[in-house]
Amino acid sequence: MVKKPFLFAIITFVLVGMLAGCAGAPVGTSKGQAEGKYGGTFRIAITESPKSLNPVHANDTSSMRVVYQLFDTLVGIDSEGKVVPNLAESWDISEDGLVYTFKLKEGVKFHATTEGEVETANGGREVTAEDWVWTFNYITDPDTNSARAYFIDMVKGYDDYREGKADTLAGVTAKDDYILQIELGHNFAPFISVLAYNTFSVLPREDVEKWGQDFGLHPVGTGPFKFSEWTQGDKLVLSRNENYWRSDSSGNSLPYLDGMELKVINDLTMQWTEFNLGNFEAIEVVDDPYYHEALEKYPDSFFRRPMMGTYFYGMNVTAKPFDNKKVRQAINYAIDRQGIIDLLRNGRATPAKGVLPPGMFGYNPDLEGYTYDPAKAKQLLAEAEYPNGISITLQYNTDDIHKRIAEAFQQQMKEAGIKLELKHMEGAALFEAMEKGEATFFRLGWVVDYPDPDNFLYVLLNSANFGPLGNFTLYRNPEFDRLTNEARLETDPEERRRMYQEAERIAVEDAPWLFVYHYTTEQLLQPYVKGYTLPSFGEHTARFYDVWLDK
């Protein structure tokens, strides 16, 4: 098997209409100082049904949102993006950066019951380092077919295990019940933050083996909530885990909530209506028509903060007319980013000048990017020998917000001599069309998985990652490739920054994307919801163990 470069979270190609909020304004948290009240069910309206609740397969924001409540990872990421202990109390990294030694928390137990009072196969036993070893083997087992196994392909013995040359994953070992050691084949600085991803949650072997393929429909973990029931496409119910390992600062057991209920309401108008009727504690998306009303009505419980993510349209640079750099640049000059953000998105985003979002290490505030200049676009098209303009088709995943933006681009591009046709389809079908080269102009979004430019530039634009690994544009520039390859192994931060900024400058010049905007993440809550923190990686990564209802 070919050695795969790692792709951090194809999943986070954001397929759901992710809404962004303007920077400033109430950011962050409703953490109460006092200890919380017990009781109540947290009801949230979501746009799409989760695909699978098995962490190794959970590869969309809807699934991740639930997986973060049912399972636990070794480490977590706090609201500022810093790595913090979770099931690992502490850890040690060797001088050469190759050996990670984790001290595990004692007394953490798997769910003893699930789906009402059904006893789980594991019986609620304690988690030990052996469970972690088994879990890492399960994740990377080719038969498991986890889309994200190669997130950790730098672990020693990964290739041998995948190819069947070894029976186990050599790099992960248990030193005793509470000491776990992970050895890497080569240095990779962001490795520790990779382990915060939901895929790398500890799983009870007995239950995984009992359910096999269907574990994703009967999940059992260590999280603050237990799986209760799931009506596909409709409602998902979680109940309180009475054996949860975490307690609040006064020593009271967590979580405070009796349970959570996630209900699928595809229609954003209905989400807003129901929220106002008091039928939900939270809704996933506040659509633009009601944005100002939401700000007025819920000034203290509508949280917004910038999120490291980029909304863009990819172009297949091997297909006509996108094989011509001038055409790609012309398209970038043809749209009025600020206009769209102000007039259609209520200013809830930042225009994208390049690939990297603000706040990211290596972000270049001096990057020039593209401005709105239809005349220049026309001129470039003429230079590219399309004096009569071009006709192209945008394919996007079905969503009201994407549609609204695309319809505006349609008009703006017309001014520049670009005829834009629209076609929408479901997310999986879109990916397939992109991969087969049937979709040559496609809408995508990317949200950060770990705060490093590698996660954007290398994954999405390096020619080693063609196709489903991340680079659907098939963009290839030797200098860009060299810079992004070398930066991965570079240890001097300043040098890395310089390399990434140079790489980004090249990518912007070559324009394999139509750069649109950078996201912000938002969460609208009822005013009586306390203890909530909006995570910097997006609202879908929030954990609800210390959220409570003050009513």
Place this chain on the structure above:
Amino acid sequence: MVIYTIKRLLAAVPVVIGVIAVVFILTSIVPGDPARIIAGKTADPETIQRIREELGLDRPLWEQFTDFFKGVLTFDLGRSYRNNRPVTQVIMERLPLTAKLAVSSTALAVVAGVSLGVVSAVKKDFMLDHGGRVLALLGISAPSFWIGLMLILLFCVKLRWIPGTGDGGWMYLVLPVITLAIRPAAFIARLTRSGMLEVLGQDYIRTAWAKGLPGRAVVLGHALKNAMIPVVTVAGTCMAEMMGGAIVVEKLFSLPGIGRLGLEAILARDFPVIRGQVLLLALVFVAANLLVDLTYPLFDPRIKYGGKGRHE
């Protein structure tokens, strides 16, 4: 009657086979590889090939087709491409809601439509009749999703009476049921009116009518019976269509019923679910038509389904 029913059921078999054949032909010419969709975005070619074999996608269409029918006999419709759950389970989960919707709105349509039709017929050419007829015409001519939208605007937004969406119990179904019932109700009102007028216009009836109250009751009963056959036909068709055709209303009110399942399955190219659903709806259609025919003798004693009887 029993023999008639059995005959009708047997006659339905080729129709259902035809329906499924159409689905198979349709899903086989669709661009897009199901194995690819199941395997996920990052799967390698070997995995995809393995899945193709597991699903039997590498075999000729004809064999897949016969396999499907073998499965039907054992209530095994395969598994959803999206989450690998049995199709029967996926459908049964969504069915109750749609059935509730279809049954209640058909009932509402019949009650409202027949009442309006009777009043219209009895008060022929009075204001009430004119008003009723105009209403019925408008009801037939407006798209149901737009009616639903106007109802939401009026009740949920302006008056704030009824929670709009979701499946939280009977209250939540009120608006969708009204929305779905309006068009068939309007249609039934027109049929009832014309059916009754046909009887009321006859000479001997006018005489009976003139004889006063007891006579009038008999006449009304007689006239209503005459009007009921087309009404039952419409009610049956309407119910069958609502089981599959409530898509727009389910979308509008965000109801997780069969219609929305179909929409989701089509968008995601989840062919086993589409097949299962089409099969179910074809069966519902056949059953509804049969039921309609079986109720005819209740309204018209001349119709009898004996062993020899023939009725089309």
Place this chain on the structure above:
Amino acid sequence: MENTWSRFLRNKPAMAGLFLVAAITLAAVFAPYITRYHPTEQLIWTEGSKVQLVPPCGRFWFGTDIYGRDVFSRVVYGARTSLLIGTASTVISLAIGVTLGALAGYYGGVVDDIVSWLANVFFAFPFILFVLALVAYLPPGLPLMYAAIGIVNWAGVARLVRGQVLSVREKEYVEAAEALGGSGARVILRHILPNIMAPVLVQATLGMGGIIMLESSLSFLGFGIQPPTPSWGYEIDQGRQYLLAGAWWWSVFPGMAIMALVLGFNLLGDGLRDVLDPRTEAGERRWGRG
């Protein structure tokens, strides 16, 4: 014939229907002359947010949408889409339905069995799913929509024509034509079809309403005509999202347009039936979908 024509002119509902259909058709044909703005012209990029979601006023009779497009213009041009699809699909369904129905009725036997079976299959098919699937999977475009909708509607036409042919084929003039050695096709074309066109015309007129409604449903679900071509169903869906924010005009006016046009065809069809074909009961007609 004189008699029929004058009865038609005296039929008030039919006249009202004719008026509605004619008025909307004229508006569609002369759309550029009665609208101030082109339906796809987005004024917000030049005039800013003050032309965004403007309520009905002297400048914009039906208000504007979020792009500052004139809703009146979109409704008028939307009539073009509806009428085009209605007419084209009706022609397709008539072509298939009349041909197959006539063959089945005239020849009977195996031909009849096959056509009747096919028609039954299409009746039993959950029809909106069928159209949705066709439109979703095949490349976007108008001709495809016509075909998809036309294909579904043929079965009703075929059933009607078959019944009519059966009822006239034993008539003397048909038998005479056959005795004179006329070929099957010739007899059907020259002697049978002209005598059964009245009910077909009635059904086609009534069917227009159903097709227009179906097209608007498809567009409402996002599967119809793709933007920026104006379509009533699409307007309603987009306007719906801004309905609760107060912009009622965006979805109310297109809905009224659908209602007016469908009502027009229904009245016209009912009137034609009263005049041409008094035998047919209203109940024979399948109630349209929407």
